[in-house]
Amino acid sequence: MGISDIAKYMMEHPSSIREIMELVAEYEKHPEKFPRPLVYLAGGWPQDPPPRVLREKLREVLEDDDAWRRAARYSPTIGFPDLIELIPEYERHVFGRNVSSEKIVFGLGSTEQTAAIFRLLLNPGDEIILTRPGYLNYVRQLELELSLRAKIRYWPIIEGSEFRPSIDALNNMLTSRTKAVLITSPGNPDGQVWDDTLLRGIHDLAEDHGFYVIIDAAYRAFIFEGDKTPFQRKPLEREIWICSFSKEFRAPGWRASYVVIPEELRRPLNTIEQARTLAPVSLIQLMLIRLFSDREALASVRRHYEEGARRYAELAEETVRELLSIENIGVLPPKGGFYVFFNISAFSEDDKKVWRELIDKKQLALAPGSDFNGARGWIRLSFAPVVETPEVLREGIKRLKEFFAEIKAHQ
Numbered sequence: 001m002g003i004s005d006i007a008k009y010m011m012e013h014p015s016s017i018r019e020i021m022e023l024v025a026e027y028e029k030h031p032e033k034f035p036r037p038l039v040y041l042a043g044g045w046p047q048d049p050p051p052r053v054l055r056e057k058l059r060e061v062l063e064d065d066d067a068w069r070r071a072a073r074y075s076p077t078i079g080f081p082d083l084i085e086l087i088p089e090y091e092r093h094v095f096g097r098n099v100s101s102e103k104i105v106f107g108l109g110s111t112e113q114t115a116a117i118f119r120l121l122l123n124p125g126d127e128i129i130l131t132r133p134g135y136l137n138y139v140r141q142l143e144l145e146l147s148l149r150a151k152i153r154y155w156p157i158i159e160g161s162e163f164r165p166s167i168d169a170l171n172n173m174l175t176s177r178t179k180a181v182l183i184t185s186p187g188n189p190d191g192q193v194w195d196d197t198l199l200r201g202i203h204d205l206a207e208d209h210g211f212y213v214i215i216d217a218a219y220r221a222f223i224f225e226g227d228k229t230p231f232q233r234k235p236l237e238r239e240i241w242i243c244s245f246s247k248e249f250r251a252p253g254w255r256a257s258y259v260v261i262p263e264e265l266r267r268p269l270n271t272i273e274q275a276r277t278l279a280p281v282s283l284i285q286l287m288l289i290r291l292f293s294d295r296e297a298l299a300s301v302r303r304h305y306e307e308g309a310r311r312y313a314e315l316a317e318e319t320v321r322e323l324l325s326i327e328n329i330g331v332l333p334p335k336g337g338f339y340v341f342f343n344i345s346a347f348s349e350d351d352k353k354v355w356r357e358l359i360d361k362k363q364l365a366l367a368p369g370s371d372f373n374g375a376r377g378w379i380r381l382s383f384a385p386v387v388e389t390p391e392v393l394r395e396g397i398k399r400l401k402e403f404f405a406e407i408k409a410h411q
């Protein structure tokens with residue numbers, strides 16, 4: 001095949017999420033081949049519907065002739081100017097944060113915007129620090145964007161079964177080629193919320209060493225406990241905030257996001273995106289313009305988020321309680337997001353093997369820790385797919401308990 005070396009590399013190193021998706025497709029196509037239905041607690045796609053008010057706003061766009069025509073045209077690469085002016089309203093009335101519109105770039109989902117930021121900041125041979133564990137797609141994106149020539153270093157943020165990022169340890173990892181530190185808060189797969197002392201500690205280093213702090217806030221609307229200050233205060237000088245609508249709107253299929261970026265980076269990012277995307281989706285932008293100009297609508301979005309966070313917190317709590325009842329399992333109680341990350345190293349360090357066995361023997365799909373920047377001996381359970389059907393979560397946990405009880409019986 002006449003494909004590039006990097007394409008070959010990507011094919012030879014698939015992520016296990018793709019494997020799981022293929023398996024799910026197989027279960028759906030041929031349920032008769034399997035002893036019982038698959039319990040799917042692997043993906044991070046919320047199944048509850050988007051806030052109702054979004055549908056009303058979209059309907060308004062469809063029914064207004066001018067808006068309908070505008071929705072069919074290209075927008076500027078960084079988004080319609082009236083949307084950019086209104087995003088601070090969303091920030092203010094939903095999250096309580098003051099953000100200047102001068103720092104905002106709208107885009108086609110955070111996956112695309114993150115990749116563009118990698119292109120914006122990194123030369124071949126430059127270093128970026130990711131956390132261990134960390135969201136699995138960043139590494140693949142870096143490999144692709146820089147044809148394997150970015151140096152990735154991993155900052156361990158868990159000690160034993162506790163969240164303990166050390167600023168000293170981070171400081172020791174920095175070199176003259178460190179261009180960025182990327183953290184996810186609340187975390188995927190770990191569900192941890194980074195408090196402001198930690199973020200300011202990283203930012204102090206960024207100021208001294210001249211790197212940027214990228215914060216992926218995809219799960220900011222799902223914080224159950226912990227310090228919300230970082231999501232409410234003004235972004236610091238060297239911070240880049242990546243704000244995706246995918247999770248907070250429960251609409252990952254719409255591909256909409258924005259970044260809050262230091263002003264000096266806005267024009268270069270615009271130039272890169274002119275070549276990569278040309279423009280984000282106009283129809284969604286027009287819906288957002290209507291939504292963000294309506295205070296009452298914003299208040300209802302805020303209530304939707306608060307209610308959702310309570311529901312997700314209950315499921316997280318129940319999952320943690322149940323997992324802790326399994327002897328020798330370590331659990332990292334989440335403070336936000338959709339995931340519960342648990343440690344199985346008392347049974348095996350080989351989380352991929354355990355993950356595969358859970359699928360084969362118990363028809364339970366989770367996600368192996370190794371895929372999240374090499375968190376060996378850990379497994380991630382996602383309750384996002386079952387927020388509307390908690391009985392499926394309970395069935396999954398029952399199978400998990402049986403699995404470990406059987407291992408124990410054979411030891």
Ligand SMILES: Cc1ncc(COP(=O)(O)O)c(C=O)c1O
Pocket residue numbers: 044109110111112135184188216218244245246252256257
């Ligand atoms: C931490 C994190 N960032 C980004 C994404 C992808 O977001 P988007 O749909 O905006 O590309 C995900 C998806 O699971 C995620 O977990």
